[in-house]
Amino acid sequence: MTQASGLRIREVGLRDGLQNIADFMPTAAKIAWINAEAAAGVREIEVCSFVPPKLIPQFSDAEAVVTHALALDALTSVALIPNLKGAERGVALGVAKMVFVLSVSESHNQANVRRSTDESVADFGRIVALRDAGPDVPRFVLSAALSTSFGCTYEGRVDEGRVVELASEMAARGADEIVLGDTVGFADPGHVRRLVRAVQGAVAPVAVACHFHDTRGLGLANAFAAYEEDVREFDASLGGLGGCPYAPKATGNVVTEDLAFMFEAMGVATGIDLDALVKVREIVAAALPNAPLYGSLSRAGLPKGFTAAG
């Protein structure tokens, strides 16, 4: 069904959601979450971040989680990597897709990965070399995710020309996909249409995916705007996980089940069973009782007479 529409939703709750949550989610719960989402029809899950465990203890079990996820049929298991070291950990496990993250704004890149954007770009070149190293290294799909593509908590609105320039450079260096990330909820639908179009024009035939947060309620409107510009891959987080319990203003990603509902309602098949997906929230709620879960579909249910696109 996903093939028919080409629409793909990538669950990032296990990475972007969990990275802001201090309570450790037991490995067994992470695995149950992955199993249940895969069973609900989600075809791509970002299952961990290969950062040093002492920086984010939540990902200290990354190897165990990845090893489990890789054994699931019909699931693309993705790992986030901040640097070459992370890519090497992924290669050692045979991860088939990795997302390299860097920020368009210098101050956010410094805060997030502790180096300059230029240093991140240079490191990306080394990761591409690893990917292309030849028969001893299994080739992996390499995404380049540009955080703060729409705005930055430190610097405010981000220059669109700079985003196009950086996306072009990452594509030229060998990215298989560019992800435009609205890390802190600065995007609006008009901004999305304009920037996506500009980046697509600069990086084609490399695909552009989108990663929206719902900080100011515009997440789904932004996703629809991107869809109108032919974006067909979207990040989202079950229950919008990622709202930090210590900072009530920092809500998380677009809610996976609401995003899937929007597309299914539009007649765009996602391959996802919405009822089954909503049930997965119970696993997360049980394992992380203090983490706020967001979302509308889980509260309102499907409309009377609703039929999925698939």
Next chain:
Amino acid sequence: MTQASGLRIREVGLRDGLQNIADFMPTAAKIAWINAEAAAGVREIEVCSFVPPKLIPQFSDAEAVVTHALALDALTSVALIPNLKGAERGVALGVAKMVFVLSVSESHNQANVRRSTDESVADFGRIVALRDAGPDVPRFVLSAALSTSFGCTYEGRVDEGRVVELASEMAARGADEIVLGDTVGFADPGHVRRLVRAVQGAVAPVAVACHFHDTRGLGLANAFAAYEEDVREFDASLGGLGGCPYAPKATGNVVTEDLAFMFEAMGVATGIDLDALVKVREIVAAALPNAPLYGSLSRAGLPKGFTAAG
């Protein structure tokens, strides 16, 4: 500023929000709410419904509220009317704009105004005759709001051809504006684009406005989709008021301050001061402590460096 973009947001919280709330909001609080929103730059407010007070006691002070609102400069005060009797009450007060409501689905019309859709259409003809009666009756703007234009809790998805047919009939009978209402959150952005285009094609040059609820989180995405089809008038409710405290699944209208933020972020001037608008929530919260208020902008604040469109 509103003139520049042509974008107009109509506050309906005092009508659509309050009609579901059993606690009576004191007349003084309603007036303070109207004053504060008008001062924040909202140019059109639906201030009451002319229904029999014994049916909805919340509107037993409709005359007092309307009389106050009509005295405010630069504000278009609107009253909802379910029938000719309501229109006569409006005419007696000199209300300059009235919204006649009927439902596309028979069962919803029966539940809401206790008669068939055909009977509502016939009554609309009598209201048009009143509007056009001549020098003794001040001419008023007459909107026709089609509830359940996208779907109905009783009947499920509503046939698009029937909506076009009914909108055409109301325009032919003399409606100055057609409002497509997604009364219970059935619309999706694709559906909105398609239906708005079809109705515009059938009723032009009569304008089409939109009234979305946020039941399943798609309210802002639907508003953006309608904007893409050149809709320039939108209903919304401060704090999304209208979520019934006794039915947690029934969330209310699109949140006025979030809708205004979306358009201002897109560079589309609304004429509204967002900070001032968010502050109006305090009036509602103080007067209705049990009513849940929704919204993202009020929680997250404006993005760093944000500049309004106006």
